[in-house]
Amino acid sequence: MAKEIHIRGVVQGVGFRPYVHRLAHTHGVRGEVINTSAGVTLRVEAPAPALDAFLAALPREKPPLAHIVAVEILDRPVDGYAGFSIRASRADAARTALISPDVAVCDDCRREMFDPQDRRFGYAFINCTNCGPRYTIIDDVPYDRPNTAMRGFTMCHRCQAEYDDPADRRYHAQPNACADCGPRVTLLDAARQPLPGDPIVAAAQLLKEGRIVAIKGLGGFHLAADALNDAAVERLRARKHREEKPLAVMAPDLAAIAGFAHLGTAEEALLGSIQRPIVLLPKRLPERLAFSVAPRNHYYGVMLPYTPLHHLLMAQGFTALVMTSGNRSEEPIAIDNDEAFERLGQIADCFLVHDRPIRLRADDSIARRADGQTRLLRRSRGFVPLPIFLKEELPMTLACGGELKNTLCLTRGNQAFVSQHIGDLENLASEAFFGQTVAHLERILDIAPQALACDLHPDYLSTRWAKAQTGLPVIQVQHHHAHVAACMAEHQLTGRVLGLAFDGTGYGPDGTVWGGEVLAADEVGYERLAHLACVPMPGAAAAIKEPWRMALAWLDQVYGEQLWDLGLPIIRQTPRDKGEIVLQMLRRRVNAPLTSSLGRLFDAAAAIIGLRRSVAFEGQAAMELEMISDGRAQGGYPFAWHPGAIKQVDGAAIVRCLVEDILRGTPAFIVSRRFHDTLIDGWAALCEALRDESGLGRVVLSGGCFQNTLLLEGLGATLRARGFEVYSHQSVPTNDGGISLGQALVAGSRKKKA
């Protein structure tokens, strides 16, 4: 019997051909395997039972980095192959083959690295076909050494022999290297002078003394400090100008993590996965790590070591190291040695660097478990550039994403390539990084977009960038439509759905700021069915940083001038003159745009309850409101809406009940839970009413508010109990990191129809 098999997916540069070669030998199968432009083709011959066994084992025993998308098996005449061979790639190959993301060091390499008898003992750049850098070292395709950051390193004869031997586990491992021929680590002080001793041992010693060390990693620099040393972590925060946002930590192994955080089996698997994301884990109380690692937060962001260098460093005896992005506040992470000294020189006491260049930055990915699923809050290292598979093929489109937590997205056929996390497009450095990422992804994916997609907001840097490109149509997609579409894309939904898009801010076509929206949406358009009734946002952007302003806006809706007589802490703490200015602002609608944002209602509720008047980062007040909430369901306040073509949810009634509850002396943790229950029961009831009118029974949940686990799980469970099909984000973020995918789906679908 003879077959021809076409395999599509990530099957190049991951040891797939040698794997097929070995498997063919095991099963007595003859034939050949060859890389093609789309993946790998096999021509195989053997008696039927042997061939069946071979075909059954093929996907099951595949190398860890291989990712099979499609397998097509065709009959062919018997050719009479004598043996099995790996044929050289064709020159035109690999243009549409998928590129592997960067992958954590594998167990085999780790064992060799810690084996004093091994020739790579203690070598910080050990790798093989199953592990190591990929995306962050590629300049161009095909993925061959001259097209990577390894170009400058010539393999010694022993490395070359491994590279050339199909039976070796480093066969065609492009970053293959050893201490004789490969990259090296150096420890430098802030004046760029080398420090004596073994660089890793010396760096560990400095960390133990409380110093801050900038460490060059896979996709950029980290800033490291001993996570048990509060003074060191405080110093890092002060120098980095990062006052309150939680800092990620790296711990040597699961046992160490179990000492300071709660671990479930799903979390363990996620931590140990080849992507090695930062995983949000509930803290063990009392807190075991320094207070300043994650102040006033119930979670730690934790990851396991993923490069050989990390393993060598962690083996020096740490419980946990803070490992936060090597940047100043919101700038992109530093990747280049010179850049690091320039930008991190005021932050780090010394620099643990190496000479393997990073071609494209990639921050650590962030994941959590919620409502029974793994959810990415930031999709970056380890996941990019694997595509999201769309239901239908679309014209090639470049979607430029939103403003905050920006990503971009390129489509090719039914594949959507969402970029790594680019960050907040608020400075020149981020804008430059955006441009580099567009150029880089277009080159390595061989995509020439036929259309551009961007937000409706005229002032987003991403919108301006799109409009400045010449020769391509620009399709603008409303922010919350993009949110809903992103979730539809992920779940391959087509046709109309009820889209609940809850977030902080998005440009509405009616000139108001949207963010508490129920849309009837499909992949082309949408209709606004309902939203939170609008209130003015006094000071616009200032109202995001200062939730007390939103509290006044809502209290003014309910109480007007009498708000000053309320015995609420938020009122007592607001100087009358300052408060009056804000009230004038919002009553006269000067610099006070109307908003239907649910995120801003969360801010207001947190401020009224007395949690905080101002925030260090967007969403902080809402997050703390969730954190203090009592675990037991309490039953909510009344939730009503004004009927009409577009229903308006009466937020003022909710605020009134919340205030009365506080004035009755109800503890904050119960008030918080009631507030959440109000939204869960209320929006679910509204969905039922809208289902009666529209017949839509599929609900899509998207937007930054669904990072709130209480809301996500509560609303999900309630809607499912009432017979809805509920969809939420898993593989792209529910925050604005997912916007580009939604834009791409909408713009591509519109272009296709046009």
Ligand code: ZN
């Ligand atoms: Zn390996």
Ligand code: ZN
């Ligand atoms: Zn070598």
Ligand code: FE
């Ligand atoms: Fe948003």
